[in-house]
Amino acid sequence: xxxxxxxxxxxxxxxxxxxxxxxxxxxxxxxxxxxxxxxxxxxxxxxxxxxxxxxxxxxxxxxxxxxxxxxxxxxxxxxxxxxxxxxxxxxxxxxxxxxxxxxxxxxxxxxxxxxxxxxxxxxxxxxxxxxxxxxxxxxxxxxxxxxxxxxxxxxxxxxxxxxxxxxxxxxxxxxxxxxxxxxxxxxxxxxxxxxxxxxxxxxxxxxxxxxxxxxxxxxxxxxxxxxxxxxxxxxxxxxxxxxxxxxxxxxxxxxxxxxxxxxxxxxxxxxxxxxxxxxxxxxxxxxxxxxxxxxxxxxxxxxxxxxxxxxxxxxxxxxxxxxxxxxxxxxxxxxxxxxxxxxxxxxxxxxxxxxxxxxxxxxxxxxxxxxxxxxxxxxxxxxxxxxxxxxxxxxxxxxxxxxxxxxxxxxxxxxxxxxxxxxxxxxxxxxxxxxxxxxxxxxxxxxxxxxxxxxxxxxxxxxxxxxxxxxxxxxxxxxxxxxxxxxxxxxxxxxxxxxxxxxxxxxxxxxxxxxxxxxxxxxxxxxxxxxxxxxxxxxxxxxxxxxxxxxxxxxxxxxxxxxxxxxxxxxxxxxxxxxxxxxxxxxxxxxxxxxxxxxxxxxxxxxxxxxxxxxxxxxxxxxxxxxxxxxxxxxxxxxxxxxxxxxxxxxxxxxxxxxxxxxxxxxxxxxx
Amino acid sequence: xxxxxxxxxxxxxxxxxxxxxxxxxxxxxxxxxxxxxxxxxxxxxxxxxxxxxxxxxxxxxxxxxxxxxxxxxxxxxxxxxxxxxxxxxxxxxxxxxxxxxxxxxxxxxxxxxxxxxxxxxxxxxxxxxxxxxxxxxxxxxxxxxxxxxx
Numbered sequence: 001x002x003x004x005x006x007x008x009x010x011x012x013x014x015x016x017x018x019x020x021x022x023x024x025x026x027x028x029x030x031x032x033x034x035x036x037x038x039x040x041x042x043x044x045x046x047x048x049x050x051x052x053x054x055x056x057x058x059x060x061x062x063x064x065x066x067x068x069x070x071x072x073x074x075x076x077x078x079x080x081x082x083x084x085x086x087x088x089x090x091x092x093x094x095x096x097x098x099x100x101x102x103x104x105x106x107x108x109x110x111x112x113x114x115x116x117x118x119x120x121x122x123x124x125x126x127x128x129x130x131x132x133x134x135x136x137x138x139x140x141x142x143x144x145x146x147x148x149x150x151x152x153x154x155x156x157x158x159x160x161x162x163x164x165x166x167x168x169x170x171x172x173x174x175x176x177x178x179x180x181x182x183x184x185x186x187x188x189x190x191x192x193x194x195x196x197x198x199x200x201x202x203x204x205x206x207x208x209x210x211x212x213x214x215x216x217x218x219x220x221x222x223x224x225x226x227x228x229x230x231x232x233x234x235x236x237x238x239x240x241x242x243x244x245x246x247x248x249x250x251x252x253x254x255x256x257x258x259x260x261x262x263x264x265x266x267x268x269x270x271x272x273x274x275x276x277x278x279x280x281x282x283x284x285x286x287x288x289x290x291x292x293x294x295x296x297x298x299x300x301x302x303x304x305x306x307x308x309x310x311x312x313x314x315x316x317x318x319x320x321x322x323x324x325x326x327x328x329x330x331x332x333x334x335x336x337x338x339x340x341x342x343x344x345x346x347x348x349x350x351x352x353x354x355x356x357x358x359x360x361x362x363x364x365x366x367x368x369x370x371x372x373x374x375x376x377x378x379x380x381x382x383x384x385x386x387x388x389x390x391x392x393x394x395x396x397x398x399x400x401x402x403x404x405x406x407x408x409x410x411x412x413x414x415x416x417x418x419x420x421x422x423x424x425x426x427x428x429x430x431x432x433x434x435x436x437x438x439x440x441x442x443x444x445x446x447x448x449x450x451x452x453x454x455x456x457x458x459x460x461x462x463x464x465x466x467x468x469x470x471x472x473x474x475x476x477x478x479x480x481x482x483x484x485x486x487x488x489x490x491x492x493x494x495x496x497x498x499x500x501x502x503x504x505x506x507x508x509x510x511x512x513x514x515x516x517x518x519x520x521x522x523x524x525x526x527x528x529x530x531x532x533x534x535x536x537x538x539x540x541x542x543x544x545x546x547x548x549x550x551x552x553x554x555x556x557x558x559x560x561x562x563x564x565x566x567x568x569x570x571x572x573x574x575x576x577x578x579x580x581x582x583x584x585x586x587x588x589x590x591x592x593x594x595x596x597x598x599x600x601x602x603x604x605x606x607x608x609x610x611x612x613x614x615x616x617x618x619x620x621x622x623x624x625x626x627x628x629x630x631x632x633x634x635x636x637x638x639x640x641x642x643x644x645x646x647x648x649x650x651x652x653x654x655x656x657x658x659x660x661x662x663x664x665x666x667x668x669x670x671x672x
Numbered sequence: 673x674x675x676x677x678x679x680x681x682x683x684x685x686x687x688x689x690x691x692x693x694x695x696x697x698x699x700x701x702x703x704x705x706x707x708x709x710x711x712x713x714x715x716x717x718x719x720x721x722x723x724x725x726x727x728x729x730x731x732x733x734x735x736x737x738x739x740x741x742x743x744x745x746x747x748x749x750x751x752x753x754x755x756x757x758x759x760x761x762x763x764x765x766x767x768x769x770x771x772x773x774x775x776x777x778x779x780x781x782x783x784x785x786x787x788x789x790x791x792x793x794x795x796x797x798x799x800x801x802x803x804x805x806x807x808x809x810x811x812x813x814x815x816x817x818x819x820x821x822x
Contacts, residue, residue, distance in 0.1 A: 345679050357684060361691045368695070383706030385725060390702035394695040401687075525742055525762060586765040605762040615742065617762055 003068055006056030007147035010097075013049035013104070014137040016042045020130030024123035039126040040111050046133065047108040050101045057094065057146060061087055067153040070094060070146040076159040076582050078553040083160055086170040090160045092294060092310075093146035095173060099290065100136040102174070102181045103129065110185050110210070118206055124192030125185075131324075132184060135317040143310045159553065159582040168228040176221030176248055180286040182214025183255060187283035190276050191325060194332045199272065204262045209642050211259060211279075216638035218252045223631040234588040234603045236521065236619040238627065241391045246370040247289035250363055254282040257359035260409075264352045268414060273333045274356070280325045285363075287318045292370070344416040351409035358402045365394040396449050400456055403511060406504050407460035410497070411467055429462035453515045457508050464501055495644035502637030510630025517598070517624035528559075528616045537620045539600060540564040544572075546611055554578045556589075557607040559614055563593060563600065575602045577614075598622035704776065710753040715779050725776045726755070726785060732770045748775060748785070757785045764790055 020042040027035030057071075061084045066072040074087040074094065088094040107129035115122060140146070163169075186207035193203040225245065226238035239245065258278040264271045291314045344350070369386040376384050411425050436458040437451055445451060468487065475493070476486030491498045524536050533542045545560040556578035563571045576589035593600040599621040606615040706725045726748060734747035744759045746769070757775055767773055767790055777787030 345683065350680060353680070353684070354687065357687060358691075361688060361695075365691075365695050383725075384703045385706070387702050387704055387723075390695070390699065393698070393702075394691055397694060398691065527740060527742065588765055605765070615762060 002056050003060055003065065003147055003149070006053040006060075007145070009049040009056075010053040010137065010147070011141060013046045013053070014134065014141060016046045016049065017104075017130045017133040017137055020046065020126050021134060024127040024130075027123050036123045036126065039123065039130075040115070043104065043107050043111060043126055043130060043133075046130075047101075047104040050097070050104050050137075053147075054088070054097060054101050057097070058085055058088055061085060064157070066155070066157050067149050067151070068146075069148045069150040072150060072154050072157045074157070074160050076157040076553065078582065079157075079160060079165070080552070082167075082170065083165050086164070087160050089173040090164050093140070093144040095177075096136060096140050096144055096294065097146050098174065099177050099181060100133060100140060102177050103133050103136065103184060106181055106185055107133065110188070114206065118189075118202075120196055120198060121189055121192040121203070121206070124195050125188045128188040128191050129184060132321070135321075139310065139313055139317070143313055156582075159580065162554070162578070162580040162583060162585050162587050163232060166228060166232050168224050168232070172221055172224045172228060175217050175224060179214050179216075179218025179221050179255075180248075180251060180289065182210060182217060183251060183279070183283045183286050185210040185214070186258075186279050187325070190279045191328065194276065194328045197332075197335075199332075199335075201266050201269065204266060204275065208262065211255065211262075212638055212641050215252070215255045215259060216635060216642070218248065218255060219631065219638070220635055222248050222252060223628060227628060230624075231590045231592060232587075234590045234605070234617075236523070236601055236617075236621065237518075238624075241369070241386075241388050243370045243373075244293055246366045247292045250366055250370075251282050251285040251289060253359050253363045253366070254278055254285055257356045257363075258282055260352055260355050260359075264349055268349060270349060271352075273329070276329055276333075278356075280329055284318070284322050284325065287321055291315060291318050346412070346417045346422065348409060348412050348414045351405050351412055355402065355405050355409060358398050358405070362395065362398045365391065365398075399511070400452055403453075403456040403460060403507070406507065407456070407463040410501065410504075411463055425466075426463070428466060429459045432462040433459035447519050450515050450519050453511060457511055460504065460508060464505065467501070492645075496641060499637045499641035499644060502640065503634045504637075506630045506633030506635075506637055508630070509633055510627050513623045513626025513628075513630055516622045517627065520622050522620045524616075524618045526616055527613050529613045534616070534618065536600075536618050538565055539595075539620070541573075541602070541618060543614070543616070546607065546614055548611070549576065551578070553582055554580045554587075557604070557611060557614070559602075559604050559607075559616070561591070561602060573600070573602050575604045575616075577604050577607050594625065599624050706774075708750040708753075709748055709755045710750055712755050712779050712785065713753050713783075717781065720780050721778050723776065723778055725774050727772070727774045728755075730767070730769050730771055730773050735769050748773070755779075755785055756783070757787055759787045759790060761788045761790075 020039050023035045023039035023042060027033065027039065057068075060068055061071055061075055062081065064071075064075070064077050064084075066075075070091060070093045071087070074090040075084055079087070089098045107126070110125060110129075111122065114125070118125075186203075189203040189207045193199050222245070225248070229240070230236070230238040258275065261271050261275055261278060265275050291311075294310070294314060369390055373384050373386060407429060408426070413421065433455050437455040440454050441451060445454065468490075469483075471490035472483040472487040474486070475481075475489035476483045479486065479489055481489070522537060524534060526534060528534065528543045530543050530546050533540060535541075540563070542562045542564070543559055544562050547558060547560075549556050549558045556576050558574050558576045561573040561575070562569055563573060571593050573591035573593055575591040578587045578589055579585070580587065588603050588605050591602045593602075599619075601619040601621055603617045604614040605617060608614065704723050704725050706727055709726060709728050712724070712726055728748040728750045731747040731749050731754060736745045737743075738745070742760050742762070744763065746757050746759070747754050748757050749755075757777070759775070759777075774791040775785060775787045776789040776791070777785050779785055
């Protein structure tokens, strides 16, 4: 009965989200705010209702109600509680419900937070969010219902895919969805700006934190997925240019470009149409990503079934959203000319321009690589796949360019820079970078891309250090304190800039990790019997034993390795080959030993039936953890940016120039 | 002013052109074609040594593990034609006789598919029941078509 209650509340939520489309439309037409208030109540209740539906489903997981088909397919009585709850997003239907719940959560929060400060935006926000929510709820209720029952009731569930029984996989989908769906808020504000004609910088200022929060979640979600792939799939890498990874990476690329280009509009009132285009593109790519992953077009751990009905529905819905948003942009764009032209090639504006250019080239590359094989297949030509060399050919130069710009963009002045100024800013970083790269060359780093990467990383590091030093001494002098305190004053006075630079430092750390772990990975694959030894780099591994082990829902074999370095035993490692008994699936469990500067990574992908030998794969991944350390620093920077304190003492709160968008005079009032 | 504008547009074009060339100048070389064993057996010498992905079923009782090495030999079939595969490396967890697999490698003059990478198909258990039923009804050709890379 409870499950039917959950089902019913989601049905009501669909009706109310439909009301959320109608009421703001009536409100806008009749210019009657009461209708908008009704719309707000509709979206708030939608959130409550979907929450009820979701919690009932989670409760049913916990009480092991396998009469629900979806629970039967993604859970089992032997699963630990943690994974029982996570089973909700372990399959297609529940993932969509989670998507819809997060969307309604964002929508409810946005209406609560901005209700007083952004009254003009509210009807449009409710309207746009409700359109998206209606689409998703229809998909859930009509084509992939998680509340559906089966009869006869099975005794036990089929188990959650063993690959997903992992802590990283429990948080990966919610984080990714928080990122995908979070982009819907700036998207809605942008659409509101387009519809209402209030096309100043207001919408950017109001949504900056929403965008960076979405970006933070997307970043963490992608990194978490990479970490999971790294140790759970056991192939030793974290990024494979898999279409499903690309689906999450594409909105990230555009959101990052957007976060940068908005600064140009805020400071110089340029790139107006471009920013609207970028945020519409970013959210569209979120929807396309959902389409790619959820329609079953791509087959992988992420897609659970190929049901043509769902695919057609999502494709139709995505097309509708694309036409609606890009159509509106095209109609409105001619009214949005920026009055300011770019002054010089050597300016911060042009650094941002090239930043965006690089990001969009990267996007185009991923987009073509992901969709070309699909297009080929749909057109019945031939099935093809696009390999990593294609992506690497573009991404390595693009990454070098972007990192180089990280050392230029934040420091070069707006409008125009003199050559003296350039010398003062960049000669020291250049020399430092040359010197450090030379040192690495002498130390034995000879691969051109590794050297080029290190050169730009050191260039940026020096530029950051010089800037921090300058800021610190400026504030130290002004407040008559030491440099350390001076730096904190600098942070207090411009937290947005400093947090941005912290994110840049995170990127640098990550890049160093990527360079070394991908270009200087060493590998050995061999057959080993207990008692045998093998050397890799400075390590010596001895397989001491090979024996059977047993878990709650799996049986398997485990190898015991003694790891020696310079004749001393430093650790023991236990890679496993598991067989999940319920789902009849084998998995390979990685053993990882963290050395000072990297990872020793051991798997046993195959064990002889009689247990006499095992196929062993040993990898040394230098600096691989830096990838996630860098990600952590990026996350801290983004977090500090979201929760920064608003400056009070330097500028008056009301800025008369900012109140009236400077183009509003040219725009006729909407004739609704 | 016109000169500056030209400079900006020109440098943008150079960057886009250069990167575009990197991406698509050798796009064809970076494509890996999916073929079936029936297509592979018709290959002429011009297609020897080119990277391909072959989708098929691993023939029951055809797998031979060569002792003390990482080499495995097995046969791959699409129900019509069967080809021998010489594989060296680590097969994926789900690689089994009688199951679907996608083998990446190259076909050579010795009429053997040489491979270092196999992608196995996920179990149908993770599909809803109606799909499983539908899967049973699929004809052989359609079955090969539904095999996708993991």
